[in-house]
Structure formats: C-alpha cells, structure tokens
Amino acid sequence: MAQTKVLVADDDPNVREIISLYFSKQQIDLVVAGDGKQAIELMEKEAPDMVILDVMMPQMDGFEACREIRKKWDTPIIMLTAKDEEFDRVLGLELGADDYVTKPFSPRELVARIRAILRRMQPKAKAVEDVANPLTFDQLTIDLDKREVVAAGEKVSFRPKEFDLLVQMAKSPGSVFSREQLLELVWGFDYFGDVRTIDVHIKKIRQRLDKLPYECIHTVWGIGYKFGVEA
Structure with missing residues (x-):
C-alpha cells in the first residue's frame, strides 16, 4: 500500500x-x-x-x-x-x-x-457503468459520470457515500434493500461500522432532495429501504 x-x-x-x-x-x-x-x-x-x-x-x-x-x-x-x-x-x-x-x-x-x-473510496464510481446514464426519474436526474444530481431543476451537492447509496438504490427502482445489503454494496464487506450508518445517510439524502414534490427513498418497515418516485 x-x-x-x-x-x-x-x-x-x-x-x-x-x-x-x-x-x-x-x-x-x-x-x-x-x-x-x-x-x-x-x-x-x-x-x-x-x-x-x-x-x-x-x-x-x-x-x-x-x-x-x-x-x-x-x-x-x-x-x-x-x-x-x-x-x-x-x-x-x-x-x-x-x-x-x-x-x-x-x-x-x-x-x-x-x-x-x-x-472503498475509488472503485465506487466504476460500479455503475453497466446501467443507463443519466438515471432520470421525472424531476430527478442522476448523472453517473459527473456524479451530479439535479432535483426539481436545481443541482444538489452530495457527499460521496450519499451519492453511491442513492445510485445503488436508483439502479433498481422498487427493489427492497436491507441495511446489511446496502452496507455490503456501498461500504464493502470489510466495513466495521454498524447498520445505523445507513439510517443516517438516508436521512441526509432525503434532506437534500426535499425540494422534490415526492419521496424518493421509502422505508420498508422491518426490512430496509427502496427507491421510487411515487407520491
């Protein structure tokens, strides 16, 4: 190293x-x-x-x-x-x-x-090359190459892990992810922290996308989270 x-x-x-x-x-x-x-x-x-x-x-x-x-x-x-x-x-x-x-x-x-x-810092930008770019959902656009998010016509700044977490869920709209799955997919198998990390990052993502007229990240009680633009 x-x-x-x-x-x-x-x-x-x-x-x-x-x-x-x-x-x-x-x-x-x-x-x-x-x-x-x-x-x-x-x-x-x-x-x-x-x-x-x-x-x-x-x-x-x-x-x-x-x-x-x-x-x-x-x-x-x-x-x-x-x-x-x-x-x-x-x-x-x-x-x-x-x-x-x-x-x-x-x-x-x-x-x-x-x-x-x-x-885990560098490889994550390459993990989304196999999907359409940009990801577009009504008033939300996620540019994977530029690592930029535009919500309701305004560019929104995301921290790296927040962006990676949003993309991971947005690649599979409607799919339900457990906190453990998201930790493995975004942070990696050798992450030492606890699953509460996911809840904190989801809260931040929701705050950054609060100008949208709909929720993007939905809580699936007892399981985890899913991405979707339904009201």
Missing part, C-alpha cells in the same frame, strides 16, 4: 504516542494535532488522506471539528470516543464522520478501519 497520510487530533499525548509508534510500522505518515482548531489548520497545510478526531478536546471538540471539516473537504473521518453510547456514535455520523472507534482501542483495528475506508 502506498504511503498514507493520516491526521490525528487528540489532546492525550499517550494516545498520540501509541498511534505514532504503530503507524510508523505500517507505512502511514502521521500528522498530529492537540485539538480541533489545530486540526482545521493542518487540513489546509497537510491535505491528509484520512482524519481521526477525538471527541473530547479543548479549544474545539471533535464534533465541531468534524462539522468544520465537512464544510470544505470530503476527507474520510473516524471519530474516537471514550463513551460507548449510541448518541455519540449517531451524532458523529450525522455530522459527516465515516466511522467511529471507542476507546480503549487496538491500534491494529484502527489501521484496519483506515485501510478499509480508503480501499
């Missing part, structure tokens, strides 16, 4: 040292920050391939740093939290994080998650 640059923001020097020692053996170039504010500054300067944010930090916590990063960058983000609570996990995902790791964590697991996410 080519050298990967990872920005780690954590105010605990012991955590930074443990990560540094392990990353040095894994062909990972480490950039460290002591708080969220410094992490934002280093994003511009270092252009990392991945960002790891501790939730509890001075100056600017991990949640706020995640929110600020998402305003300018689509760089994958993993949240570090000492609280094994659903609220923290879901909040991080809603703010744009791609995964989370609960402290105390194994450095080996952290590296595995980094590599799993990075492996």
